[in-house]
Amino acid sequence: MSDIYSEIILDHYKHPHNRGHIKHDTHRAEEDNPLCGDSMKIYIKVSEKKPQIIEDISFEGEGCAISQAATSMLTDFLKGKSVSQAKKITPEQVYNLLKIEISPARSKCALLGIKTIRSALS
Amino acid sequence: MPRIDSKKIKKLFPIFSKKENKNLVYLDNAATTQRPKVVVDAIKDFYETYNSNIHRGIYDLSEKATKMYEDTRKHTAKFINAKLSEEIIFTKNTTESINLLAYTLSDNMLQKGDRIITTSLEHHANFVPWQTMAKKKGFILSIVPVTEDYSLDMEEFEKLIKEPNVKLVCISAMSNVTGTTPDLKKIIKRAHKVGALVLVDGAQSVAHEHIDVRKMDCDFFVFSSHKMFGPFGVGILYGKKQLLDKLPPFLYGGDMIKSVKETCTVFNDTPWKFEAGTPSIGDVVAFKKAMEFMEKLGIENIKNHETNLAKKTVEMLKKYKQVTIIKPKNLDKSGPVISFTIEEIHPHDIAEVFNKEGIAIRAGHHCNQPLMSRLGIPATARISFSIYNTEDDIKKVELALKKLFKIFAK
Structure with a gap:
């Protein structure tokens, strides 16, 4: 099997980065995964000066290894990036971060984080 | 044995x-079972040998198809021990059966301020229609919780049934999450005592338990063919004849009428007034084989x-x-x-x-x-x-x- 539970995925699942609620967030959102009812909360602090930069970002919520690892990696990736860049993240970019094959059924898990980030930034 | x-x-x-x-x-049999060869063959056989539309054809082929369709109705009545085959309505699935009741009961038998009791064990199919109707029509929806052992909290049920104007109890015969089987006989007897009707969602129970709607004395019983080895696309609604007679049609159109004039329509009798349009005939016919398969085992x-x-x-x-x-x-x-x-x-x-x-x-x-x-x-x-x-x-x-x-x- 192409190992979906790779060491890096399990490591992010067990020791997620950027978990919790950052102080002074300027944007936040909560979204559900309709497949299982898991919910994800995202907090983002965007710089006041333009171009708008993601100064800090964090997440809360229970979920499967895939959704938690994807959001952990994604929040790492987006820190310091511009808001316009964050809005343009594609599903393929998320899959590339995960470095595993995502079945159609699990795509909702993998993309729950980016969906919530988009909704926070919109 | x-x-x-x-x-x-x-x-x-x-x-x-x-x-x-x-x-x-x-x-994952609670989601849908697999189909035995006899059922798959029956679908093929219908399309290859008897394919025609039912009820209006004045030719042998259509008469044969009509007979096969109506024979399944008779067999379904026997399968759940209904008194009359006219008490069996074919729908698309359990969800449609419940929606048929949600719409027709809400428009005709329930009034603002009436209470509907449902439970924490319900599939969304037996919950969302009632929640939606309650919001739309001003009914009060009460929910019986589960105990620590995942059984229905009968003390809570007793409290809720004593509230004024309880008109309907909607309850699952078997939970699709926990497998819990509430004491239906007791619940139905109690509900009838306060004048409430009882709808039993049998989607989960029907593949695992003998169903006797008369012994149970429920007013309505709904289930799906696909969870008991039959084809997709066939739902069943059983209702006591005198209640079904009082309800208006749910969907309108062909096959559910006696006569149509420019100014008015006379609807067909129960159960045909509830079966508008061409049903999934081949699937209904094959559903009979699923029941026979279970009976044989x-x-x-x-x-x-x-x-x-x-x-x-x-x-x-x-x-x-x-x-x-x-x-x-x-x-x-x-x-x-x-x-x-x-x-x-x-x-x-x-x-x-x-x-x-x-x-x-x-x-x-x-x-x-x-x-x-x-x-x-x-x-x-x-x-x-x-x-x-x-x-x-x-x-x-x-x-x-x-x-x-x-x-x-x-």
């Missing part, structure tokens, strides 16, 4: 002999076989401390559905690892989010059995569990 030989029975289901499914362990035999598997599975799962079983303790009185959670491992991850081992289980909220939120969990993993499952399947589940623990212990 002949015992179920699941290995022999498995051979009657073509899906298991396909090379694509060589190692398939199918444990013997519903008691089916139940014994499945209960035995459920007991063995619970026994096996109990060996692992990380596993929490979400099911009433008395396994003889609950359906062969086992929900469970595992500490620190999400149900999706359980299902994913199981899938890699060829085991199909379900993970999620099982279309019962209100129950999940009452239990304080987002989701469970669920194993549900049928007649073709074997003790070997349970061994495979245990191996998959061990693999799962190993992966997540990394």
Whole structure:
């Protein structure tokens, strides 16, 4: 099997980065995964000066290894990036971060984080 | 009593002999069962030999098709021990059967301020229609909770049934999450005492238990063909004749009328007034074969076989401390559905690892989010059995569990 539970995925699942609620967030959102009812909360602090930069970002919520690892990696990736860049993240970019094959059924898990980030930034 | 030989029975289901499914362990029977060859053949046979539209054809082919369709109605009545075959309405699925009742009862028999009682055990199909109607029409929706043992809280039910203006009780015969089987006879008797009607959702129970609507004395009973070895696309609504007669049609159009003038229409009698448009005739006809298949095996035999598997599975799962079983303790009185959670491992991850081992289980909220939120969990993993499952399947589940623990212990 192409190992979906790779060491890096399990490591992010067990020791997620950027978990919790950052102080002074300027944007936040909560979204559900309709497949299982898991919910994800995202907090983002965007710089006041333009171009708008993601100064800090964090997440809360229970979920499967895939959704938690994807959001952990994604929040790492987006820190310091511009808001316009964050809005343009594609599903393929998320899959590339995960470095595993995502079945159609699990795509909702993998993309729950980016969906919530988009909704926070919109 | 002949015992179920699941290995022999498995051979009657073509899906298991396909090379694509060589190692398939199918444990998602609460979602849909597989179909035996007799049912698949009946669909083919209908289209190849009898294909025509029903009820209006003045030619042999249509008359034969009509007879086959109406024979299934008769057989369905017999299958659940309804008094009359006119008490059987064919719909698309259980959800449509419940919506038919939600719309027609709400418009005609219920008034603002009336109470509808439902329970925490309901599938969204027997919850969302009533919640929606309550909001739209000003009914009060009460929900009977479950106890710590995942049984229906009968003390709460007793409190709720005593409230004024309880007009309808909507209750599942078997939970699709926990397998809980409420004491329907008691509930129905109590509801009737206060003048309330009772709708029983039998979607989960019908493949595992003998159904006798007259003994139960429910007013309405709904279920689906596809959860009992029959084709998709066939739902059943049983209702007491005198009640169905009082209800107006749900959908309007062809086949549900006696006569149509430019200014008015006379609707057909029960049950045909509820069957607008061309039904899925071939599927209805093949559904008869599914009922015959179950009768031949013997519903008691089916139940014994499945209960035995459920007991063995619970026994096996109990060996692992990380596993929490979400099911009433008395396994003889609950359906062969086992929900469970595992500490620190999400149900999706359980299902994913199981899938890699060829085991199909379900993970999620099982279309019962209100129950999940009452239990304080987002989701469970669920194993549900049928007649073709074997003790070997349970061994495979245990191996998959061990693999799962190993992966997540990394």
